[in-house]
Amino acid sequence: xxxxxxxxxxxxxxxxxxxxxxxxxxxxxxxxxxxxxxxxxxxxxxxxxxxxxxxxxxxxxxxxxxxxxxxxxxxxxxxxxxxxxxxxxxxxxxxxxxxxxxxxxxxxxxxxxxxxxxxxxxxxxxxxxxxxxxxxxxxxxxxxxxxxxxxxxxxxxxxxxxxxxxxxxxxxxxxxxxxxxxxxxxxxxxxxxxxxxxxxxxxxxxxxxxxxxxxxxxxxxxxxxxxxxxxxxxxxxxxxxxxxxxxxxxxxxxxxxxxxxxxxxxxxxxxxxxxxxxxxxxxxxxxxxxxxxxxxxxxxxxxxxxxxxxxxxxxxxxxxxxxxxxxxxxxxxxxxxxxxxxxxxxxxxxxxxxxxxxxxxxxxxxxxxxxxxxxxxxxxxxx
Amino acid sequence: xxxxxxxxxxxxxxxxxxxxxxxxxxxxxxxxxxxxxxxxxxxxxxxxxxxxxxxxxxxxxxxxxxxxxxxxxxxxxxxxxxxxxxxxxxxxxxxxxxxxxxxxxxxxxxxxxxxxxxxxxxxxxxxxxxxxxxxxxxxxxxxxxxxxxxxxxxxxxxxxxxxxxxxxxxxxxxxxxxxxxxxxxxxxxxxxxxxxxxxxxxxxxxxxxxxxxxxxxxx
Numbered sequence: 166x167x168x169x170x171x172x173x174x175x176x177x178x179x180x181x182x183x184x185x186x187x188x189x190x191x192x193x194x195x196x197x198x199x200x201x202x203x204x205x206x207x208x209x210x211x212x213x214x215x216x217x218x219x220x221x222x223x224x225x226x227x228x229x230x231x232x233x234x235x236x237x238x239x240x241x242x243x244x245x246x247x248x249x250x251x252x253x254x255x256x257x258x259x260x261x262x263x264x265x266x267x268x269x270x271x272x273x274x275x276x277x278x279x280x281x282x283x284x285x286x287x288x289x290x291x292x293x294x295x296x297x298x299x300x301x302x303x304x305x306x307x308x309x310x311x312x313x314x315x316x317x318x319x320x321x322x323x324x325x326x327x328x329x330x331x332x333x334x335x336x337x338x339x340x341x342x343x344x345x346x347x348x349x350x351x352x353x354x355x356x357x358x359x360x361x362x363x364x365x366x367x368x369x370x371x372x373x374x375x376x377x378x379x380x381x382x383x384x385x386x387x388x389x390x391x392x393x394x395x396x397x398x399x400x401x402x403x404x405x406x407x408x409x410x411x412x413x414x415x416x417x418x419x420x421x422x423x424x425x426x427x428x429x430x431x432x433x434x435x436x437x438x439x440x441x442x443x444x445x446x447x448x449x450x451x452x453x454x455x456x457x458x459x460x461x462x463x464x465x466x467x468x469x470x471x472x473x474x475x476x477x478x479x480x481x482x483x484x485x486x487x488x489x490x491x492x493x494x495x496x497x498x499x500x501x502x503x504x505x506x507x508x509x510x511x512x513x514x515x516x517x518x519x520x521x522x523x524x525x526x527x528x529x530x531x532x533x534x535x536x537x538x539x540x541x542x543x544x545x546x547x548x
Numbered sequence: 549x550x551x552x553x554x555x556x557x558x559x560x561x562x563x564x565x566x567x568x569x570x571x572x573x574x575x576x577x578x579x580x581x582x583x584x585x586x587x588x589x590x591x592x593x594x595x596x597x598x599x600x601x602x603x604x605x606x607x608x609x610x611x612x613x614x615x616x617x618x619x620x621x622x623x624x625x626x627x628x629x630x631x632x633x634x635x636x637x638x639x640x641x642x643x644x645x646x647x648x649x650x651x652x653x654x655x656x657x658x659x660x661x662x663x664x665x666x667x668x669x670x671x672x673x674x675x676x677x678x679x680x681x682x683x684x685x686x687x688x689x690x691x692x693x694x695x696x697x698x699x700x701x702x703x704x705x706x707x708x709x710x711x712x713x714x715x716x717x718x719x720x721x722x723x724x725x726x727x728x729x730x731x732x733x734x735x736x737x738x739x740x741x742x743x744x745x746x747x748x749x750x751x752x753x754x755x756x757x758x759x760x761x762x763x764x765x766x767x
Contacts, residue, residue: 456626
């Protein structure tokens with residue numbers, strides 16, 4: 166009979182003890198799973214196709230008339246594109262803002278249809294953070310068009326789109342978004358500059374604030390000061406409502422990560438450890454007789470650690486499924502900004518399948534040591 | 549075969565020191581059937597566990613087949629127990645979640661070989677338990693459980709059987725049956741050290757050792 170058979174038999178024999186251990190481990194796995202799901206959804210949400218929803222900072226020329234800016238949706242003043250490079254160079258690990266995109270945005274008329282032409286630079290991300298750039302990347306020779314433009318000009322994905330003297334391929338499905346994006350053509354910054362004959366110019370730098378503070382915490386003052394020190398000749402405006410919602414959600418998620426997750430991990434570990442100690446106590450005489458018939462300490466330790474690994478493996482699958490269900494069921498209510506972005510991640514099962522057995526074995530380590538070190542003679546004397 | 553020299557074991561209980569064995573020296577030759585008798589607390593079980601390499605003495609030595617048991621590493625001592633010693637306890641100490649066959653095979657040092665399985669089945673047959681090989685210990689009577697424990701002790705063909713009150717929980721009929729198995733083992737050349745209050749083994753024992761207050765009082 167193999168040690169694994171013996172372990173499974175013992176689990177089946179002391180099923181309540183095993184079930185309680187399994188429950189504790191599954192709860193830990195479910196919490197990790199749900200937390201990861203929400204975090205991934207949060208990340209995904211800010212990459213939504215409707216770009217403006219992701220970026221909540223707008224850095225515009227200092228001379229911009231804000232009334233005109235809010236009415237038209239863009240600044241009629243220009244600034245040099247080199248300001249983007251200067252701001253990008255300042256990005257470090259401790260940034261208060263990130264994901265910089267230089268933008269040239271202006272009204273433009275094609276075949277009698279007035280639209281917004283938007284040129285986008287590549288996205289600059291702070292180094293060493295492992296973050297993917299927000300927004301989408303526009304390949305050379307291509308454009309992304311809004312649904313209203315597609316309808317008015319009878320265009321679709323794959324068609325040619327002429328702007329000025331240049332021709333581009335439409336590479337997106339023009340889905341209606343209910344925002345200004347529906348009347349927008351997105352192209353590379355260089356192409357927009359050439360079309361509008363504004364070489365080397367931009368009229369906005371979009372960014373995302375990383376302070377994640379709510380309005381009452383006044384992040385805008387901090388950002389204006391920081392950015393103003395790098396680029397004195399700009400104004401900084403922030404999309405407050407959307408920034409606030411993101412900030413609140415991020416703070417909630419951070420509170421969960423800082424408090425809920427460690428608490429669940431600690432309680433789960435204590436729960437399982439106590440159950441293992443009880444298991445060792447219940448098996449005192451079994452351990453004693455195993456010693457008497459010549460089993461070594463390592464073989465006895467293997468029975469307990471093997472049990473922890475098996476239960477951890479089973480709990481990882483159950484916990485991943487439970488956490489996914491909880492995330493899908495309650496995530497939208499708890500984290501409304503990202504509700505549409507919450508999706509299952511089945512890679513979690515394989516990740517937890519490694520993490521949970523290790524966690525369980527670590528938790529079982531001290532009780533296992535107790536089992537191995539107990540005096541077998543003392544237990545064999547007990548009647 | 550077994551040589552104890554100035555064997556001493558002390559325990560600390562409730563802050564005071566208790567001497568369980570006090571400079572016990574004795575020799576048990578191969579093929580002997582030794583009964584150890586004495587009042588409760590006289591050190592009989594301590595002597596048995598010390599001989600079997602299960603209880604580190606406070607002083608003195610225990611030699612088994614010429615090897616000092618407590619000079620070995622714990623791994624070597626476990627190996628010696630597996631190869632040379634069979635233990636039988638008053639409370640049987642069977643593993644409750646394993647079948648009868650598996651309880652016997654548990655004594656196999658490594659992965660049970662085909663030979664070990666054959667031997668285990670033979671022992672079940674010998675002890676009248678073959679038809680219940682797949683049953684669990686809690687389905688057996690006390691006498692059957694003790695027979696199973698004896699069978700387990702004999703799986704590896706040990707040279708010595710150490711039995712601590714093996715008939716203490718048995719009726720006279722079952723007690724006689726168990727003593728009978730020890731007698732067969734002895735007749736086949738094995739050494740038996742039997743701790744008992746009863747007299748069922750007196751007629752077959754080659755020696756009776758008496759312990760009182762941790763000391764040899766008679767041999």
